Amino acid sequence: MKQRITFIQRVDAGFDPQQAVLTASSLSVRGLDAAREDRITVGLDELPEEFRAVLEQSHELHLRWASERSFDAVAPFSSRVSPGLHVHYTPLESDSSSEALCTLLRKVVAPNKDAQYKDCSKQEVFYDHSFPFEGTTWLCSACVRSDPETAVQNSFITPPLRSTQFASSASLQYYTYLPSIQSLVRYIQTTVWDHSRADGPECHTRADALLSADSVDIDYDSISHALTVSGLWTSPPTGGWTDQFQKPESAADQIEFGLLGADAGLEPEEIKMGGLLAVVGHDKKLKPTMFSFPSRHQPLTEPSTYTVSFAPPTGLHPTMSISMPRSSLRRPPAPSDATCALHTYLTLPSTIFGDQYQLATTDTLFLESNNLVALRALAGEMDLEAPDWVVQRWGSNWLLELATPRETEDATTTPDPSNWTATIPLHLRYLPPSETGHRTAHIPWPVVFWACTAEDDTKMGVNPFDRTNLGWDSLFGPRTLFYQLQPAGDRLVEEVDVPVLRLEGGDGYFRGKYIExxxxxxxxxxxxxxxxxxxxxxxxxxxxxxxxxxxxxxxx
Incomplete structure (x- = not known):
């Protein structure tokens, strides 16, 4: 087992050498004001048989969970996904069954009876080699064939891939609204840690700490044959981070420690980092270091935020509004010859969907009235008439390019204090009846980001903090630079009230027997x-x- 604990301090944050003390058998930190990432890498032989059976049938498996609490992502961990659990999966064989993965997901998700949850079932995968791709402007209006022998007949969707032979993302995707990962933490404690040689009270404590994490990633690929679990905390607890890391008992285990600060590099695509590194139980003192690397995910130099809302009354045709201060829409610090465009990536559960024919229109009047440029990609459930109980898959993804205001301001002009709002018309599906005559649809906030083309000679290799398989990153070229806007809200999930048929026992004239x-x-x-x-x-x-x-x- 290999552990990596990284603390990222602000450049202007103060540091006392006594806040990080390394001895021959331990390392202790006290009152650190920093973001934190814990990463644990486990070999297949250290995992229980149930979990190992799932991974041995997988070419790659990536779980991305993000909290619905608002948090400020910091460099080099500036990438984002919508709140909830995202699963990106590629089976080892195209015709292999993934019932083991479905069983595992049911244990990890453990939804309550009121959740809009699409259960996992047996998958049948197909690859469409005739799908066209031209740059980053393309659509996937029919990612699933109507032939029952080749269609994906479960809750997974097939994301649009630029190349099925050299795909940079998984072939199947799943999402569910998951406000808490308590079931996942319990599974790690009772299954993974209890089987590991590092089992003990400390391991269970660290697993419990994931409940307060802002995001959690789990990654596996058949090349490395290793499972990696990462937790990210973008802000410290009250009083700062105070912790102690003991030297591992086994020589095969290792704990790497880093106390670093991030700053802009010499080149626009680089991030420069410097600080202290050590291997607990191996190094005698903390070693100073400084290095830089190209990164696809870059921070914005000025605060850039956005908010999401639905204009009341929502009815069955709600309109999502994405509002941004005009000061947040200044061009990102990309190379001067780069082409930048503002995008939003929607993760919509099956309860709500967009009309692909409406959003893919080239009607200038419609696009300008909604501050949209074009629909760039879509995948998932597109049936305009099907009620939610007929829809088998979890929902759909939408990538739209947003329009930005013209840059007419100069140094002598007073900044415009008004917001710039892009609107996306959506539609609610008919939901199952309830005793109250209403149901709640949980709609996660989309991510909003700038995508800028990098120079052809830019080396965008994998860096120590790179984060891939986010769903939207694979829809662009490998040399694209991303600049994330920060969501400004207490909760990053919108609740929309949906009127439904009232079951027997309710009051009023809209009960089931009266309507029947x-x-x-x-x-x-x-x-x-x-x-x-x-x-x-x-x-x-x-x-x-x-x-x-x-x-x-x-x-x-």
Whole structure:
């Protein structure tokens, strides 16, 4: 087992050497004001049989969980995903069953009965080699074929891939609203840690600490044959970080420690870091270090925020509004010859969806009125008529390019204090009935970011803090630079009230039995009216024929 504990301090943050003390058997920190990332790497032989069986059937498996609490991402951990649990999965064999993964997800997610949750079931994967790709402007309007022998028949969706042979993202994707990872932590404690040689009270304590993390990542690939679990805390607890790390008992285990600060590099695509490093139980003192590396995920030099809301009353056709201060929409510090565009990536559960024909329009009036440029990619459930209980898969993803205001301000112009708002029309599905006549749809905030093309000679290799398989990053070229806007809100999930059919036992005239009885009456009256109209037509035709015959006989 290998552990890496990294503290990231602000450049202007003060530091006392007594706040990090290294001895021959331990390292202790006290009152550190810093962001923190804990990363643990475990070999397959250290995992329980149940978990190992899932990984041995996987070419790659990536879990991304983000809290619905608002937090400020810091460099080099500036990348984001929408709140909830994201699963990116590629089976080892295209025709292999993933029932073991579904069983594992059911234990990890453990949804309550009121959650809009699409259960995991057996998958059947196909690869469409005829899918076109041109740059970053493309659509996936039919990622699932209608042939039942080749379609993905479970809750996973197939994300649009630029190349199925050299894909940079997993072939299957899943999402569910998960406000807490308590079930995941319990599974790690009772299954993973209890099987590991490092099991003990300290391991259970560190697993409990994940409950307060802002994001948690779990990664596995068949090349490394190792499982990596990462937790990120973007702000310290009250009083700062105070902790102690003991030398591992086994020589095969290792704890790496880093106390670093991040700053802009010499090149626009670089991040420069410096600070202290040590291997607990191996090094005798903390070693100073300084290094830089190109990074796809870059911080913005000025505060840039956005908020998300739904204009009331939402009804069954809510409109998502993404509001940003105009000061947040200044061009990012990318190379001067780079082309930058503002994007938003929506993760919509099955309860809500967009109209692909409406959003993919080239109608200038519609796009300008909503401050949109174009729909760049989509995948998932696109049926415009299906109710939620008919939809099998978890939902859909949408990548849209947003319009930005024209840069007319100069140093002598007073900044415009108003917000710039982009609106996205959406639609709610019919949900199952309830006793109250209402259900709540949980809609996570989308991520908003700048995507800038980098120079052809830019080396964008994997850096020690790189984060991939986010869903939206694979929709761009490998040399793209991303600049994230920070969501400004207490909670990054919107709750939309959806009217539904009221079950038996409720009050009012919209109970199920009343609607059923009324429907039968309306259908019966309609049927009688049709019969009456047919009888009238038949009677009128008969009388008309008789009159015509009488007139004809009289003329003769």
């Amino acid at each position: 009885f009324g429907t039968c009456i309306v259908i019966s009256l309609g049927f009688l009216w049709v019969l009456w109209r047919l009888a009238c037509v038949a009677w009128s035709s008969g009388v008309g024929n008789k009159r015509t015959k009488g007139v004809h006989d009289k003329k003769e």
